[in-house]
Amino acid sequence: MDFKQLRALVTVAEVGSVTRAAELLHLVQPAVTRQIKALEAELGVPLFDRTRQGMRPTEAGVTMADRARRALTELDRARAEVAPARGAVTGIVTLGLLESAAGLIAEPLTSAVLRAHPGIELRLQTGYSGHLRRWLDEGDLDLSLLYDITGSPSLTVTPVVRERLWVLAPPAAGLDPQRPVSFARIARDPLVLPSPGHGLRSLIDTAARQAGAELIPSVQTNSMPLQKRLVLAGHGWTILPGVGIAEDIAAGRLTGAPVREPEVWRSIAVARPRSGRVPPAVDVVARELLCQVHAAVADGRWPSAEPLIGDGGR
Incomplete structure (x- = not known):
């Protein structure tokens, strides 16, 4: 062989x-x-x-x-x-990004890393938190964004940000980001929801039970882009994290508002395996990832988000 x-x-x-x-x-x-x-x-x-x-x-x-x-x-x-140029940080770094956050983070992160460290080769993988966690555990990722993970014997976890979930609807619904919408109101419309077993669906179902609201989905899917397309086509409202809908609301393609009664938050962390040495290239990408997340929050590009740690090195 x-x-x-x-x-x-x-x-x-x-x-x-x-x-x-x-x-x-x-x-x-x-x-x-x-x-x-x-x-x-x-x-x-x-x-x-x-x-x-x-x-x-x-x-x-x-x-x-x-x-x-x-x-x-x-x-x-x-x-x-083993053969870097003098003083240069080189190497391959495989990074996992949540599907909802990839559109916001991937391009500025790539630009910042490659501008400062052209010897680093970035390999970006997107997916849902459960998939990314499995890929981390199996050694296919060097580090990843995950949500709602507080600790793990196998991973080093750094909390980064928490964000609210939003309800998303067609433009005709006229949802206002300054006027949160209750679960009781959301339950009155057809819904396009994540498939059962998805971490986001678990958050939504738990909040609905707390509100005493019965959510009856007209469509269920494991694809966030498909959720938004179905909403735009008039098949119902949906519930997604703010980071995944910011561009759609800003462009007027869809309307949205934070969810209330109850408010629903998810926390996002950077995770990487505990075992083994951390290559310098992985450490560089991890620091820049923190910087880009906090910059997005500080600039208002990440709706309804609050930082959970300091400024990420800025």
Whole structure:
């Protein structure tokens, strides 16, 4: 087993085609096929099912591709760290961003990091908090934004900000950010809600029980962009964190207001694994992430948000 075989395995698993994998790896197709077959022979199990639709990883193939991807990432990270330019911070940093906050944070964070440290390679992954937490625990992320996590034996957690949930409606509803809307009022309209099991849905259901309001969703989805599109199309109101709707309200695409009776808050933290040394590049990105979050709150770009720690180094 060698790194060329592992790269071939990961690439074929990602693109589903030996031909396309060969193009990406700058190899001829027979060479990629030989590498996959050699790996299968060594392991004694098939790694792919060859179908008309392409190469589909078997259960063993999925497991091997997952492990190989992590090994290759660690190798790339080591190469970047052992030969930096004098005084430069270099390396690969894989950062998890909450889907709701990515639009606000990703671009200014990337610009700030790469301007000050061009030797850092950022790899940004977005997802819901539960997915990001699992990826952290499995070693696929170096650090991540998570919400409503107060502590963990496996993670170092730094609280950053807390924010209110908002109700979002079509422009015709005329919701006013200065006039919060009660759960009792929200329950009178059709609702587009996150799917059961989603952390945000748990917050919403708990608050509804406290208000004695029965929320009956007309649509449920695990996609925040889809929630907003369905609201815009007139399928109901929805409830989302303020950070995820700021641009829509500012542009007049949708109207929104904070939720009240009860108010619903979620806290957001930066988390990273406790084990192992923290590479300088990860430390740089973590500090800049704190700065960007606090700048967004201070500038009013993060609605109904309050900082939970200091100024993040500014």
